[in-house]
Amino acid sequence: MNIKKKILTLLLSSALLVGALAGCGNPAVSSGSGSAAATDSGEKVKIQYWHINGENQGGAAVQEFIDEFNASQDRIEVEGRYNNGYDELLKNLQADTAAGNAPAIVQVSWSNIEYFPANFAYVSPNEIVSSYYPEDSNFLSSTFEDSILNLAKNNDGILAGVPYSVSNPVLYYNADLLKAAGLSENGPQSWDEFVAFAKAVKEQTGKFGAYLQEGDTWVLQAILESGGASMLTYEGGAPTATFASDKGKAAMQSYADMVLTDGSAVHLTSNDDGLKAFNDGEVAMCVSSIAKATNIINSANFDVRSTTFPEFSGEQRAVPAGGCYLAITAQDTEEQKAAWEFIKFLCNDDNSAKWVAGTGYVPATKGAENSQILKDYLGRNPLMQAAMNQRSNAVQWTAWPGSALEAQQALIDMRDQILGGTKDVNTAMDECQTKVQSLIEG
Structure with a gap:
Protein backbone atom coordinates (compact mmCIF):
# COMPACT_ATOMS: atom_id res chain seq x y z
CA MET A 1 0.00 0.00 0.00
CA ASN A 2 1.51 3.32 -1.07
CA ILE A 3 0.07 6.69 -0.10
CA LYS A 4 0.52 8.95 -3.09
CA LYS A 5 0.86 12.66 -3.36
CA LYS A 6 -2.07 14.93 -4.16
CA ILE A 7 -2.29 16.77 -7.47
CA LEU A 8 -4.20 19.96 -8.05
CA THR A 9 -4.57 19.62 -11.83
CA LEU A 10 -5.22 22.62 -14.05
CA LEU A 11 -6.93 22.33 -17.44
CA LEU A 12 -4.45 23.29 -20.11
CA SER A 13 -5.40 25.73 -22.80
CA SER A 14 -4.50 25.01 -26.39
CA ALA A 15 -1.96 27.80 -26.15
CA LEU A 16 -0.19 26.00 -23.32
CA LEU A 17 -0.22 22.77 -25.23
CA VAL A 18 1.55 24.51 -28.07
CA GLY A 19 3.92 26.51 -25.89
CA ALA A 20 4.75 25.16 -22.44
CA LEU A 21 4.45 21.48 -23.30
CA ALA A 22 6.87 21.73 -26.19
CA GLY A 23 10.00 20.05 -24.85
CA CYS A 24 8.18 19.69 -21.52
CA GLY A 25 10.52 19.41 -18.56
CA ASN A 26 13.64 19.77 -20.67
CA PRO A 27 14.30 23.22 -22.05
CA ALA A 28 17.66 23.33 -23.79
CA VAL A 29 20.63 23.39 -21.43
CA SER A 30 23.83 24.32 -23.18
CA SER A 31 27.23 23.28 -21.95
CA GLY A 32 29.13 25.78 -19.90
CA SER A 33 30.26 26.57 -16.38
CA GLY A 34 30.73 29.37 -13.94
CA SER A 35 28.59 32.10 -12.49
CA ALA A 36 25.80 33.92 -14.23
CA ALA A 37 27.33 36.79 -16.16
CA ALA A 38 26.04 40.12 -17.28
CA THR A 39 24.55 40.30 -20.74
CA ASP A 40 26.70 41.22 -23.73
CA SER A 41 25.57 44.81 -23.32
CA GLY A 42 26.87 44.86 -19.77
CA GLU A 43 23.43 44.88 -18.20
CA LYS A 44 22.54 42.71 -15.24
CA VAL A 45 20.80 39.38 -15.73
CA LYS A 46 17.25 40.13 -14.57
CA ILE A 47 15.06 37.29 -13.31
CA GLN A 48 11.63 36.99 -11.77
CA TYR A 49 10.89 34.93 -8.66
CA TRP A 50 7.23 33.99 -8.32
CA HIS A 51 5.96 33.20 -4.83
CA ILE A 52 2.73 32.94 -2.83
CA ASN A 53 3.92 34.69 0.31
CA GLY A 54 1.60 37.53 1.22
CA GLU A 55 1.95 40.14 3.89
CA ASN A 56 0.90 37.77 6.67
CA GLN A 57 2.89 34.75 5.54
CA GLY A 58 6.48 35.52 4.67
CA GLY A 59 6.09 38.37 2.21
CA ALA A 60 8.43 40.62 4.14
CA ALA A 61 11.04 37.84 4.35
CA VAL A 62 10.87 37.28 0.58
CA GLN A 63 11.56 40.93 -0.12
CA GLU A 64 14.35 41.01 2.45
CA PHE A 65 16.08 38.08 0.73
CA ILE A 66 15.69 39.69 -2.69
CA ASP A 67 17.09 43.02 -1.49
CA GLU A 68 20.00 41.35 0.29
CA PHE A 69 20.90 39.18 -2.69
CA ASN A 70 20.67 42.06 -5.16
CA ALA A 71 22.93 44.18 -2.95
CA SER A 72 25.47 41.36 -2.51
CA GLN A 73 26.62 41.35 -6.15
CA ASP A 74 26.31 43.35 -9.38
CA ARG A 75 25.61 40.60 -11.94
CA ILE A 76 22.04 39.51 -11.14
CA GLU A 77 18.87 41.40 -10.30
CA VAL A 78 15.95 39.46 -8.83
CA GLU A 79 12.39 40.78 -8.91
CA GLY A 80 9.65 39.17 -6.82
CA ARG A 81 6.08 38.64 -7.97
CA TYR A 82 3.32 37.68 -5.55
CA ASN A 83 0.61 35.22 -6.59
CA ASN A 84 -2.47 34.60 -4.47
CA GLY A 85 -1.94 30.88 -3.82
CA TYR A 86 -0.29 27.98 -5.61
CA ASP A 87 -3.27 27.41 -7.91
CA GLU A 88 -3.26 31.01 -9.11
CA LEU A 89 0.51 30.87 -9.60
CA LEU A 90 0.24 27.90 -11.95
CA LYS A 91 -2.62 29.50 -13.86
CA ASN A 92 -0.53 32.64 -14.30
CA LEU A 93 2.48 30.55 -15.25
CA GLN A 94 0.39 28.76 -17.84
CA ALA A 95 -0.61 32.07 -19.44
CA ASP A 96 2.82 33.73 -19.26
CA THR A 97 4.64 30.65 -20.54
CA ALA A 98 2.29 30.43 -23.49
CA ALA A 99 3.05 34.09 -24.22
CA GLY A 100 6.80 33.49 -24.03
CA ASN A 101 7.27 35.32 -20.71
CA ALA A 102 8.15 32.52 -18.30
CA PRO A 103 9.69 33.60 -14.97
CA ALA A 104 13.01 32.14 -13.82
CA ILE A 105 11.93 30.59 -10.51
CA VAL A 106 8.50 29.58 -9.22
CA GLN A 107 7.23 28.11 -5.98
CA VAL A 108 5.38 24.85 -6.68
CA SER A 109 3.24 23.14 -4.05
CA TRP A 110 4.20 19.62 -3.00
CA SER A 111 0.68 18.74 -4.06
CA ASN A 112 1.66 19.41 -7.68
CA ILE A 113 4.73 17.21 -7.78
CA GLU A 114 3.15 14.95 -10.41
CA TYR A 115 1.25 17.59 -12.36
CA PHE A 116 3.90 20.29 -12.71
CA PRO A 117 6.71 18.14 -14.23
CA ALA A 118 4.27 16.63 -16.71
CA ASN A 119 2.78 19.89 -17.91
CA PHE A 120 5.29 22.73 -17.65
CA ALA A 121 8.73 23.43 -19.08
CA TYR A 122 11.39 23.47 -16.38
CA VAL A 123 15.01 22.49 -15.76
CA SER A 124 15.86 19.94 -13.10
CA PRO A 125 18.44 21.06 -10.53
CA ASN A 126 20.51 18.04 -11.53
CA GLU A 127 20.66 19.35 -15.11
CA ILE A 128 21.74 22.78 -13.91
CA VAL A 129 24.50 21.34 -11.77
CA SER A 130 25.85 18.92 -14.36
CA SER A 131 25.80 21.54 -17.12
CA TYR A 132 27.03 24.64 -15.32
CA TYR A 133 28.12 23.95 -11.74
CA PRO A 134 29.99 20.63 -11.36
CA GLU A 135 31.50 22.04 -8.18
CA ASP A 136 27.99 21.84 -6.69
CA SER A 137 27.62 18.11 -7.34
CA ASN A 138 27.16 17.44 -3.61
CA PHE A 139 25.10 20.52 -2.83
CA LEU A 140 21.69 18.85 -2.76
CA SER A 141 22.74 15.76 -0.80
CA SER A 142 24.68 17.82 1.73
CA THR A 143 21.91 20.39 2.15
CA PHE A 144 18.83 18.14 2.44
CA GLU A 145 17.91 14.88 4.10
CA ASP A 146 16.81 12.21 1.62
CA SER A 147 13.26 12.28 3.02
CA ILE A 148 12.98 16.01 2.24
CA LEU A 149 14.69 15.79 -1.15
CA ASN A 150 12.38 12.96 -2.14
CA LEU A 151 9.38 15.25 -1.68
CA ALA A 152 10.59 17.11 -4.79
CA LYS A 153 10.74 13.94 -6.92
CA ASN A 154 7.84 12.65 -8.97
CA ASN A 155 6.86 8.99 -9.33
CA ASP A 156 9.51 8.56 -12.01
CA GLY A 157 12.20 9.69 -9.61
CA ILE A 158 12.82 12.96 -11.46
CA LEU A 159 13.90 15.83 -9.22
CA ALA A 160 11.66 18.70 -10.31
CA GLY A 161 13.07 21.36 -8.01
CA VAL A 162 14.79 22.28 -4.76
CA PRO A 163 12.91 21.77 -1.46
CA TYR A 164 12.10 25.05 0.24
CA SER A 165 9.03 25.37 2.46
CA VAL A 166 7.86 22.50 4.67
CA SER A 167 4.83 22.65 6.92
CA ASN A 168 2.41 20.39 8.72
CA ALA A 321 3.57 17.74 4.21
CA GLY A 322 2.61 21.17 2.97
CA GLY A 323 4.74 23.90 1.48
CA CYS A 324 6.65 24.04 -1.76
CA TYR A 325 9.75 23.43 -3.81
CA LEU A 326 11.53 25.91 -6.08
CA ALA A 327 11.39 25.05 -9.77
CA ILE A 328 13.59 26.68 -12.40
CA THR A 329 11.41 27.67 -15.35
CA ALA A 330 13.88 30.04 -17.04
CA GLN A 331 14.39 29.31 -20.74
CA ASP A 332 17.51 31.44 -21.18
CA THR A 333 20.93 30.04 -20.25
CA GLU A 334 22.06 33.03 -18.19
CA GLU A 335 18.71 33.21 -16.41
CA GLN A 336 19.01 29.52 -15.51
CA LYS A 337 22.44 30.19 -13.98
CA ALA A 338 21.13 33.23 -12.14
CA ALA A 339 18.20 31.22 -10.81
CA TRP A 340 20.52 28.57 -9.41
CA GLU A 341 22.69 31.15 -7.65
CA PHE A 342 19.66 32.78 -6.05
CA ILE A 343 18.29 29.41 -4.93
CA LYS A 344 21.62 28.52 -3.32
CA PHE A 345 21.53 31.87 -1.53
CA LEU A 346 18.03 31.12 -0.19
CA CYS A 347 19.17 27.72 1.06
CA ASN A 348 22.24 28.72 3.05
CA ASP A 349 22.01 27.92 6.76
CA ASP A 350 21.18 31.38 8.08
CA ASN A 351 18.74 32.24 5.31
CA SER A 352 16.95 28.92 5.80
CA ALA A 353 16.66 29.80 9.47
CA LYS A 354 15.43 33.31 8.64
CA TRP A 355 12.78 31.74 6.38
CA VAL A 356 11.53 29.64 9.28
CA ALA A 357 11.47 32.70 11.53
CA GLY A 358 9.70 34.76 8.88
CA THR A 359 7.01 32.22 8.06
CA GLY A 360 6.68 29.55 10.74
CA TYR A 361 7.60 26.70 8.38
CA VAL A 362 9.70 23.89 9.79
CA PRO A 363 13.32 23.75 8.57
CA ALA A 364 13.85 22.14 5.15
CA THR A 365 17.65 22.12 5.23
CA LYS A 366 19.98 20.18 7.50
CA GLY A 367 22.05 23.19 8.44
CA ALA A 368 19.21 25.46 9.51
CA GLU A 369 19.00 23.76 12.89
CA ASN A 370 22.64 24.69 13.54
CA SER A 371 21.93 28.37 12.95
CA GLN A 372 21.76 30.52 16.06
CA ILE A 373 18.98 32.43 14.30
CA LEU A 374 16.76 29.34 14.38
CA LYS A 375 17.75 28.44 17.93
CA ASP A 376 16.81 31.92 19.11
CA TYR A 377 13.54 31.81 17.16
CA LEU A 378 12.47 28.48 18.63
CA GLY A 379 13.27 29.82 22.08
CA ARG A 380 10.99 32.79 21.48
CA ASN A 381 8.25 30.83 19.73
CA PRO A 382 7.26 27.64 21.54
CA LEU A 383 4.34 27.19 19.11
CA MET A 384 6.86 25.72 16.66
CA GLN A 385 7.68 22.74 18.85
CA ALA A 386 4.48 20.89 17.97
CA ALA A 387 5.40 20.90 14.28
CA MET A 388 8.97 19.88 15.06
CA ASN A 389 7.68 16.98 17.18
CA GLN A 390 5.54 15.52 14.39
CA ARG A 391 7.97 15.75 11.48
CA SER A 392 8.34 11.97 11.64
CA ASN A 393 4.55 11.65 11.08
CA ALA A 394 4.68 13.45 7.74
CA VAL A 395 3.12 11.76 4.70
CA GLN A 396 2.95 12.85 1.10
CA TRP A 397 0.07 15.03 0.05
CA THR A 398 -2.04 12.77 -2.16
CA ALA A 399 -1.41 13.27 -5.88
CA TRP A 400 -4.45 12.20 -7.87
CA PRO A 401 -3.78 10.67 -11.28
Missing part, protein backbone atom coordinates in the same frame (compact mmCIF):
# COMPACT_ATOMS: atom_id res chain seq x y z
CA PRO A 169 -0.94 20.96 10.42
CA VAL A 170 -0.86 21.54 14.18
CA LEU A 171 -3.50 22.23 16.80
CA TYR A 172 -3.44 25.82 18.05
CA TYR A 173 -5.51 26.55 21.13
CA ASN A 174 -6.66 29.38 23.33
CA ALA A 175 -5.51 28.34 26.81
CA ASP A 176 -7.66 31.06 28.39
CA LEU A 177 -10.84 29.65 26.83
CA LEU A 178 -9.92 26.10 27.82
CA LYS A 179 -9.37 27.30 31.37
CA ALA A 180 -12.74 29.07 31.36
CA ALA A 181 -14.35 25.79 30.33
CA GLY A 182 -12.61 23.92 33.18
CA LEU A 183 -10.25 22.10 30.83
CA SER A 184 -6.54 21.36 30.95
CA GLU A 185 -4.32 24.18 29.73
CA ASN A 186 -2.10 21.54 28.14
CA GLY A 187 -4.71 20.98 25.44
CA PRO A 188 -6.20 17.71 24.18
CA GLN A 189 -3.86 14.77 23.77
CA SER A 190 -6.04 12.59 21.53
CA TRP A 191 -8.87 12.92 19.00
CA ASP A 192 -11.41 11.79 21.61
CA GLU A 193 -10.19 14.52 23.96
CA PHE A 194 -10.29 17.02 21.11
CA VAL A 195 -13.96 16.23 20.52
CA ALA A 196 -14.72 16.36 24.26
CA PHE A 197 -12.84 19.65 24.73
CA ALA A 198 -14.70 21.29 21.85
CA LYS A 199 -18.06 20.24 23.27
CA ALA A 200 -17.16 21.47 26.75
CA VAL A 201 -16.07 24.87 25.43
CA LYS A 202 -19.37 25.28 23.59
CA GLU A 203 -21.41 24.28 26.61
CA GLN A 204 -19.46 26.28 29.19
CA THR A 205 -18.57 29.45 27.27
CA GLY A 206 -20.91 29.66 24.27
CA LYS A 207 -17.87 29.95 22.00
CA PHE A 208 -17.08 27.47 19.26
CA GLY A 209 -14.76 24.72 20.38
CA ALA A 210 -12.93 24.10 17.11
CA TYR A 211 -12.23 25.06 13.51
CA LEU A 212 -10.36 22.73 11.16
CA GLN A 213 -8.76 24.33 8.13
CA GLU A 214 -10.87 24.12 4.98
CA GLY A 215 -10.40 25.61 1.52
CA ASP A 216 -8.49 22.58 0.27
CA THR A 217 -8.22 18.94 1.35
CA TRP A 218 -4.98 19.17 3.32
CA VAL A 219 -6.47 18.87 6.82
CA LEU A 220 -9.25 16.63 5.50
CA GLN A 221 -6.53 14.15 4.49
CA ALA A 222 -4.95 14.43 7.95
CA ILE A 223 -8.30 13.53 9.54
CA LEU A 224 -9.03 10.58 7.27
CA GLU A 225 -5.54 9.10 7.29
CA SER A 226 -4.95 9.70 10.99
CA GLY A 227 -8.24 7.85 11.43
CA GLY A 228 -6.74 4.83 9.63
CA ALA A 229 -7.87 5.36 6.03
CA SER A 230 -5.69 5.70 2.94
CA MET A 231 -6.61 8.30 0.35
CA LEU A 232 -5.11 6.40 -2.58
CA THR A 233 -3.56 2.95 -2.91
CA TYR A 234 -1.72 1.18 -5.69
CA GLU A 235 -2.10 -2.52 -6.34
CA GLY A 236 -0.20 -3.99 -9.23
CA GLY A 237 0.53 -0.48 -10.43
CA ALA A 238 -3.16 0.42 -10.61
CA PRO A 239 -4.31 3.45 -8.54
CA THR A 240 -7.48 3.07 -6.49
CA ALA A 241 -9.31 5.70 -4.43
CA THR A 242 -9.79 4.17 -0.97
CA PHE A 243 -10.71 7.02 1.38
CA ALA A 244 -14.32 5.83 1.81
CA SER A 245 -13.28 2.85 3.92
CA ASP A 246 -14.97 2.03 7.21
CA LYS A 247 -12.22 3.83 9.10
CA GLY A 248 -12.40 6.81 6.80
CA LYS A 249 -16.14 7.06 7.28
CA ALA A 250 -15.81 6.76 11.05
CA ALA A 251 -13.29 9.59 11.17
CA MET A 252 -15.46 11.77 8.96
CA GLN A 253 -18.56 10.99 11.01
CA SER A 254 -16.81 12.10 14.17
CA TYR A 255 -15.86 15.39 12.49
CA ALA A 256 -19.40 15.86 11.13
CA ASP A 257 -20.93 15.22 14.55
CA MET A 258 -18.88 18.07 16.00
CA VAL A 259 -20.39 20.45 13.44
CA LEU A 260 -23.92 19.14 13.06
CA THR A 261 -24.78 17.41 16.34
CA ASP A 262 -22.71 19.11 19.04
CA GLY A 263 -22.46 22.48 17.34
CA SER A 264 -18.99 22.62 18.82
CA ALA A 265 -17.04 23.03 15.55
CA VAL A 266 -17.67 25.73 12.96
CA HIS A 267 -17.81 25.04 9.22
CA LEU A 268 -16.11 27.91 7.34
CA THR A 269 -14.84 27.32 3.82
CA SER A 270 -12.56 30.37 4.00
CA ASN A 271 -9.33 29.75 5.91
CA ASP A 272 -8.98 33.48 6.48
CA ASP A 273 -12.39 33.56 8.17
CA GLY A 274 -11.46 30.56 10.31
CA LEU A 275 -8.17 32.07 11.44
CA LYS A 276 -9.83 35.40 12.16
CA ALA A 277 -12.44 33.69 14.32
CA PHE A 278 -9.66 31.99 16.27
CA ASN A 279 -7.53 35.13 16.57
CA ASP A 280 -10.60 37.08 17.72
CA GLY A 281 -11.21 34.59 20.53
CA GLU A 282 -14.43 33.18 19.07
CA VAL A 283 -12.98 29.67 18.57
CA ALA A 284 -10.99 27.80 21.21
CA MET A 285 -9.00 25.39 19.00
CA CYS A 286 -7.83 25.72 15.42
CA VAL A 287 -6.19 23.04 13.27
CA SER A 288 -4.11 24.82 10.66
CA SER A 289 -0.64 25.03 9.15
CA ILE A 290 2.37 25.73 11.33
CA ALA A 291 3.13 28.35 8.67
CA LYS A 292 0.31 30.40 10.23
CA ALA A 293 2.14 30.61 13.56
CA THR A 294 3.68 34.03 12.98
CA ASN A 295 0.32 35.49 11.97
CA ILE A 296 -1.37 33.96 15.02
CA ILE A 297 1.35 35.15 17.38
CA ASN A 298 1.01 38.69 16.05
CA SER A 299 -2.81 38.70 16.02
CA ALA A 300 -4.01 36.79 19.09
CA ASN A 301 -4.61 38.69 22.32
CA PHE A 302 -4.75 35.64 24.56
CA ASP A 303 -2.56 32.81 25.80
CA VAL A 304 -2.10 30.94 22.53
CA ARG A 305 -0.38 27.55 22.57
CA SER A 306 0.05 24.61 20.21
CA THR A 307 0.16 20.84 20.32
CA THR A 308 0.43 18.02 17.82
CA PHE A 309 -2.44 16.96 15.58
CA PRO A 310 -4.69 14.75 17.76
CA GLU A 311 -4.20 11.00 17.36
CA PHE A 312 -7.10 8.61 16.86
CA SER A 313 -7.19 5.66 19.24
CA GLY A 314 -5.19 2.73 17.90
CA GLU A 315 -3.98 4.64 14.83
CA GLN A 316 -0.80 6.46 13.88
CA ARG A 317 -0.86 10.18 13.30
CA ALA A 318 -0.52 11.12 9.59
CA VAL A 319 0.08 14.77 8.68
CA PRO A 320 0.50 15.66 4.99
CA GLY A 402 -6.08 11.53 -14.16
CA SER A 403 -8.39 14.54 -13.90
CA ALA A 404 -6.86 15.75 -10.68
CA LEU A 405 -8.49 19.17 -10.44
CA GLU A 406 -11.89 17.55 -10.66
CA ALA A 407 -10.89 14.91 -8.12
CA GLN A 408 -9.77 17.59 -5.71
CA GLN A 409 -12.99 19.52 -6.16
CA ALA A 410 -15.04 16.35 -5.67
CA LEU A 411 -13.42 15.86 -2.24
CA ILE A 412 -14.08 19.48 -1.30
CA ASP A 413 -17.70 19.12 -2.39
CA MET A 414 -18.00 15.90 -0.38
CA ARG A 415 -16.76 17.61 2.76
CA ASP A 416 -19.09 20.58 2.27
CA GLN A 417 -22.10 18.33 1.61
CA ILE A 418 -21.42 16.44 4.83
CA LEU A 419 -20.64 19.45 7.02
CA GLY A 420 -23.48 21.39 5.44
CA GLY A 421 -25.89 18.60 6.33
CA THR A 422 -27.12 17.99 2.77
CA LYS A 423 -25.79 14.42 2.55
CA ASP A 424 -24.96 11.79 5.14
CA VAL A 425 -21.40 10.50 5.50
CA ASN A 426 -21.98 7.09 3.86
CA THR A 427 -23.75 8.48 0.80
CA ALA A 428 -21.43 11.42 0.25
CA MET A 429 -18.21 9.44 0.66
CA ASP A 430 -19.34 6.48 -1.46
CA GLU A 431 -20.49 8.77 -4.26
CA CYS A 432 -17.31 10.80 -4.07
CA GLN A 433 -15.04 7.76 -4.14
CA THR A 434 -16.86 6.40 -7.19
CA LYS A 435 -16.51 9.74 -8.95
CA VAL A 436 -12.84 10.11 -8.08
CA GLN A 437 -12.12 6.59 -9.30
CA SER A 438 -13.78 7.37 -12.63
CA LEU A 439 -11.63 10.49 -12.92
CA ILE A 440 -8.51 8.44 -12.19
CA GLU A 441 -9.39 5.97 -14.90
CA GLY A 442 -10.25 8.70 -17.38
